[in-house]
């Protein structure tokens with residue numbers, strides 16, 4: 202079967218990262234006979250400037266017909282692109298690995314945490330209004346259904362990892378909303394095969410700094426997940442290296458966690474690692490759909506090539522202390538793809 | 540003038556920390572002729588068990604007549620004690636220093652950040668309900684008035700420090716609520732004497748890990764402030780050492796940020812540093828009210844004694860790698876108070 206991918210280069214460093222990464226994607230397609238049909242579409246600040254809409258109709262038409270969205274970083278219109286897409290296609294599970302890479306300095310040694318962030322509700326619903334000139338209101342929504350399905354996703358990942366889940370909330374203050382989330386965690390995880398603990402979000406933010414090795418899988422609601430996943434990625438080495446998957450029952454979106462970094466755009470020094478690791482997550486996802494082992498093999502080949510280039514440490518980009526260009530880094534990975 | 544203080548020992552390690560710290564407070568009162576009238580009252584889990592109310596009427600009667608509340612950590616009823624008191628007396632500014640101490644291991648060198656957390660609104664209003672069996676709703680409230688006064692507090696502190704303020708929010712997603720907060724920050728801080736930047740809360744959580752030295756004063760709303768202040772305290776060395784002040788126009792509350800630590804209660808090994816630093820913040824506050832320099836001198840004497848004991852490093856408690864008892868640590872500080 203052919204997998205249709207809508208490719209959104211995005212803004213800032215997005216286009217150069219995506220343009221250069223295509224070379225690697227082509228090699229994977231060729232070496233592993235992957236059946237991908239990739240269509241490039243416009244979205245983000247540049248689309249907004251050009252069409253008056255950061256997600257123009259022609260882009261949505263392509264996305265509608267695609268199985269997968271692969272996107273680069275988007276600028277100030279990110280909310281109207283990514284948060285909108287997450288909700289529009291109910292891509293409810295935001296999967297965010299925080300994993301160290303060799304030769305990326307960090308203060309914590311080898312970090313390997315998976316954050317499973319609920320991706321459709323909480324204050325991200327966008328239900329907000331002014332009650333008066335002075336007073337604004339935002340609505341936090343937490344449902345049983347969304348909590349259940351995200352906790353089940355966390356359970357699935359934890360069973361493939363170290364079988365430990367930390368359920369993060371603030372049910373001592375938000376007794377009803379976070380209380381519901383906490384109750385669902387307990388209902389689903391008690392008696393399961395994983396070790397399960399609850400932790401208040403403030404304590405979790407401190408414990409990530411104190412001892413990240415105590416965490417395996419963290420499951421949490423949307424806002425806390427946004428904050429903790431950036432913190433955890435930095436603890437693992439650099440926010441700039443963190444990939445992510447947004448997975449729903451009928452569509453999935455893969456994207457780097459970092460932003461458009463306009464200040465270094467066009468200089469051929471951006472680091473495409475987070476995008477490439479997102480490509481690897483995409484290939485894993487296609488494997489989980491298709492059960493065709495070639496996708497898993499291609500994902501592993503890409504991951505291994507990335508790890509080897511980091512391990513050699515000769516061709517790293519300036520953000521992590523190297524002096525390689527984006528194109529040098531891409532060539533190094535290209536040459537290592539088995 | 541006499542300053543009336545309601546003293547709440549709290550739960551877990553609270554009573555032993557407070558009981559032992561009294562010795563130090565008495566020496567300060569004597570050496571500096573402080574005019575304090577301290578009344579001990581019950582609150583927290585133990586009060587709930589005894590009177591069916593974590594904040595019993597007799598406690599509130601004393602608090603009503605006091606200028607200041609000095610409290611130890613409270614257990615699971617913390618929300619009903621501290622969040623209730625913050626709102627009841629409109630103690631709108633939660634001042635949270637994250638400052639390193641000598642001989643407390645941390646990975647970041649000397650950290651000195653002040654977090655100014657709005658303390659009365661956001662999701663902490665407690666406006667929550669079930670819409671249906673499946674769906675819960677929480678109301679986030681951000682007002683212009685509360686945002687203005689907290690930003691003004693941050694400005695006051697920044698002018699006494701390194702004159703830099705980072706205003707933290709997530710106005711790219713919460714455009715109306717956090718948008719209001721962001722607008723107020725700009726209105727008040729642009730053209731002021733401080734350097735001012737805005738930062739999304741997820742980026743702030745990562746930047747605290749990446750380079751805490753870039754921050755001087757952080758001002759933010761209630762939920763983000765809760766999370767970032769625990770993270771920052773841990774980055775400075777230990778959450779267990781962080782004091783805090785909750786300041787309103789007519790009452791103020793001083794408390795350690797840490798919890799009741801039931802697991803080590805009654806063992807004479809709890810660390811009273813956060814409580815003692817909160818006492819120092821209280822004396823500073825009385826100085827700001829009274830302009831009587833003796834309160835400032837007493838605060839400095841207490842702070843210096845704490846710093847010296849840490850600098851010597853001989854009498855530290857187990858939480859930071861020492862083997863001293865709570866009582867040994869108290870004695871060491873006592874003997875150093877000038």
Ligand SMILES: CC(C)[C@H](C(=O)O)[C@@H](O)C(=O)O
Pocket residue numbers: 279280283284427458711712741
């Ligand atoms: C850009 C922004 C809307 C987005 C979010 O808050 O979800 C980003 O921070 C992320 O984490 O993917």
Ligand SMILES: CC(C)[C@H](C(=O)O)[C@@H](O)C(=O)O
Pocket residue numbers: 373374403617618621622765796
């Ligand atoms: C105990 C809890 C209600 C409280 C809060 O969330 O404000 C605490 O975490 C704090 O930061 O003082």
